[in-house]
Amino acid sequence: MSGKPRLTYLNGRGRMEPVRWLLAAAGVEFEEIFLETREQYEKLIKDGVLMFQQVPLVEIDGMKMVQTRAILSYIAGKYNLYGKDLKERALIDMYVEGITDLMQMILVFPFSPPEAKEKNIDSIKERATNRYFPVFEKVLKQHGQDFLVGNKFSWADVQLIEAILAVEEKIPAVLSGFPQLQAFKKRMSNMPTIKKFLQTGSPRKPPPDECYVETVLKVFKK
Amino acid sequence: MSGKPKLYYFNGRGRMESIRWLLAAAGVEFEECFLETKDDLTKLQKDGSLMFQQVPMVEIDGMKMVQTRAIANYIATKYNLYGKDLKERALIDMYVEAIIDLNELLMIHIFQPADKKEQHLATIVDKATNRYFPVYEKVLKDHGQGFLVGNQFSRADVQLLETLLMAEECKPDILAKFPLLQSFKARISNIPTIKKFLQPGSQRKPPLQEKDVPKVMKIFH
Numbered sequence: 001m002s003g004k005p006r007l008t009y010l011n012g013r014g015r016m017e018p019v020r021w022l023l024a025a026a027g028v029e030f031e032e033i034f035l036e037t038r039e040q041y042e043k044l045i046k047d048g049v050l051m052f053q054q055v056p057l058v059e060i061d062g063m064k065m066v067q068t069r070a071i072l073s074y075i076a077g078k079y080n081l082y083g084k085d086l087k088e089r090a091l092i093d094m095y096v097e098g099i100t101d102l103m104q105m106i107l108v109f110p111f112s113p114p115e116a117k118e119k120n121i122d123s124i125k126e127r128a129t130n131r132y133f134p135v136f137e138k139v140l141k142q143h144g145q146d147f148l149v150g151n152k153f154s155w156a157d158v159q160l161i162e163a164i165l166a167v168e169e170k171i172p173a174v175l176s177g178f179p180q181l182q183a184f185k186k187r188m189s190n191m192p193t194i195k196k197f198l199q200t201g202s203p204r205k206p207p208p209d210e211c212y213v214e215t216v217l218k219v220f221k222k
Numbered sequence: 223m224s225g226k227p228k229l230y231y232f233n234g235r236g237r238m239e240s241i242r243w244l245l246a247a248a249g250v251e252f253e254e255c256f257l258e259t260k261d262d263l264t265k266l267q268k269d270g271s272l273m274f275q276q277v278p279m280v281e282i283d284g285m286k287m288v289q290t291r292a293i294a295n296y297i298a299t300k301y302n303l304y305g306k307d308l309k310e311r312a313l314i315d316m317y318v319e320a321i322i323d324l325n326e327l328l329m330i331h332i333f334q335p336a337d338k339k340e341q342h343l344a345t346i347v348d349k350a351t352n353r354y355f356p357v358y359e360k361v362l363k364d365h366g367q368g369f370l371v372g373n374q375f376s377r378a379d380v381q382l383l384e385t386l387l388m389a390e391e392c393k394p395d396i397l398a399k400f401p402l403l404q405s406f407k408a409r410i411s412n413i414p415t416i417k418k419f420l421q422p423g424s425q426r427k428p429p430l431q432e433k434d435v436p437k438v439m440k441i442f443h
Contacts, residue, residue, distance in 0.1 A: 052320045052353055063312060069291070070315030077308050086299055090285060093292030098274045131274055 005030040005060040008044070010219065012212040013205045014107065015068050016056045018100075018162060020204065022072055024197035025158040026079035032203065041219050072096075076155040088150045095136070095148055095156040099163045102132045106166050110208040111216075125171045133178050136160055140180040146187055153191070161188040169207055227252040227282040230266065232441055234434070235427045236329065237290045238278045240322075240381055242426065244294055246419035247380040248301035254425065260441050291322075298377040310372045317358070317370055317378040321385050324354050328388045332430045333439075343392060350389050355400050358382060362402040368409060375413065383410045391429055 005023060009016035011034040023030050035041050035055065045053050051066045058065045061078075065071045076082040076092075083089045105124045112120050139148055148156040164185050167174050175182050188194055197204050227245060231238035233256040245252050257263050257277065267275045273288045280287045283300075287293045298304040298314075305311045327346050334342045361370055370378040386407050389396045397404050411420060419426050430438065 051316060051357060052323075061309075063309070065312060065316065067316045067319035070312060070319050073315050074308065074312045077311065086296065087283075087285070089299070090287060090292060090296045093295050094273060094287065094289050097289035097292050101274070135273055 004028075005058055006033065007031070008033045008035065008057040008059075009055050010035050010212070010215055011205070012208055012215070014056075014208075014216070017205060018068065018103070018159065019056060019058060019071055019075070021158050021162045021197065022075050022079075022081070022155060024203065025153075025191075025193050026075065026081060027193045028075075028079065030203070035219050036215065038219050038221070069100075072155065081153065081155045081158070083150055083154055084152070088154075091149045092154050092156045095139075096159050098132055098135065099156075099159045102127055103159075103163055103166065106163075106170070109170075110213050121170055124167065125174065128167050128171070128174055129177065132163075133175075133181060136184075137178045137180045140184055146184075157184075157188060158194075161185060161194065166207075226250075227280055229254045230257065230271075230279040230281075231277050232257045232438055233427070234430050234438065236278075236430075236438075239427055240325070240384060241278060241280060241290065241293055241297065243380050243384045243419065244297050244301075244303070244377060246425065247375075247377075247413070247415050248297065248303060249415045250297075250301065252425070257441055263441055294318075294377065303375065303377040303380070305372055305376055306374070310376075313371045314376055314378045317361075318381050320354055320357070321378075321381045324350060325381075325385055325388070328385070328392065331392065332432065332435060346389070347393055347396065350396060351399065355397070355403060358406075359400045359402050362406055379406075379410050380416070383407060383416065388429075 005028065007016060007019060007030055009032070011032075020030075035044075041055075044050050044055075044057070049064055050057055051064070054066060056066065056068055056071060058071045060071075060074070065074060073082070083092050102124075105120070105127065109117070109120055109124070136148065143151075145151045147153050148160065161184070164175065164181060175185065189198060196202060227250065229238060229241065229252055231254070233254075242252075257266075263277070266272050266277070266279070271286050272279055273286070276288060278288065278290055278293060280293050282293075282296070287296060295304075305314050324346075327342075327349060331339070331342055331346065358370065365373075367373045369375050370382065383406070386397065386403060397407070410416060418424060
């Protein structure tokens with residue numbers, strides 16, 4: 001046993017990607033087990049390793065953690081990415097939850113029917129540019145600091161850079177009205193741990209394709 | 223200004239109910255401002271009071287907090303309902319996140335179209351009795367303690383009780399196969415702050431009725 005956290009999920013982004021981002025940002029090496037067949041998934045359930053019969057699963061510090069937010073909170077707490085006090089945590093939580101709502105739209109997008117896809121891209125663009133990005137643009141403008149909360153790198157920054165890049169994959173010019181976010185994106189991308197994660201060969205997963213969608217449906221079908 | 227937290231939402235359970243439960247369990251008095259029309263929501267949005275233009279919103283300790291989980295995390299920590307260390311927090315988080323998943327199913331039930339309601343109820347009962355309740359029954363059986371985590375009252379206990387009661391509203395005998403959850407329910411319901419919240423006249427909200435659904439939809443859509 002290596003002592004490194006071990007992630008069990010499909011070989012794709014899905015709900016595990018924010019966990020990969022956070023561990024990578026914290027400079028923590030991790031191992032991965034990829035589910036490819038229904039049998040593998042059923043075996044995990046039979047073995048009793050999945051508390052609610054679901055993945056993501058992260059084995060870390062002797063725990064078999066499930067539930068994405070629980071996992072992320074634990075990692076953020078452990079690696080000092082959760083602010084210095086309760087009020088900073090509150091801000092980080094609000095920002096992260098907002099971003100997660102936006103990411104949810106991206107998460108489900110590959111599974112929408114072909115005729116709905118264009119409309120869904122428009123919805124993502126609308127929400128990103130009218131509801132979410134303006135908030136963070138304003139936060140950065142008002143305090144003039146490099147990071148979203150407490151002048152210190154936190155989970156909120158990691159979540160935001162992940163979201164920016166994910167939305168840009170769908171809507172390349174989405175940051176055009178957001179100069180602060182453009183600078184933020186550059187800054188975060190240049191942080192050593194993040195820069196490494198953004199290079200080829202890292203555990204970062206590519207955008208979901210049809211093959212990934214098929215695997216999801218195959219492994220998790222009822 | 224009273225110093226009490228002030229909750230902004232419509233006059234019903236929805237996403238605010240678990241916050242009401244948590245504050246009540248902690249013995250914290252709070253005020254409520256009810257949105258009745260779309261204009262009420264629009265006014266708050268135009269005020270800049272809603273970070274992402276959504277409710278729930280809770281004014282607390284000088285902050286206008288939004289996002290249900292952020293609000294609940296803050297209250298739980300402030301009032302010592304979040305475990306004693308990172309590992310207990312991890313357990314509480316895992317338990318609570320699953321409860322929230324079940325709550326979501328319960329919450330949207332009333333909004334299902336008539337032809338989907340029965341199927342949806344079957345899904346709720348299946349998930350509750352096969353995926354979620356067995357976990358908490360086993361947790362209580364394995365450690366034999368009165369509370370879910372760390373032998374101490376926490377947010378996990380509050381949220382589980384809330385969900386058990388809502389599940390029973392859907393199907394009164396849903397706890398039939400779960401003796402420890404039944405005694406958990408009785409025990410937690412008797413905690414003074416919770417007992418008070420369960421009495422008529424408290425700020426606990428009743429389930430949404432079919433006739434009120436259009437009004438709620440009008441506020442948010």
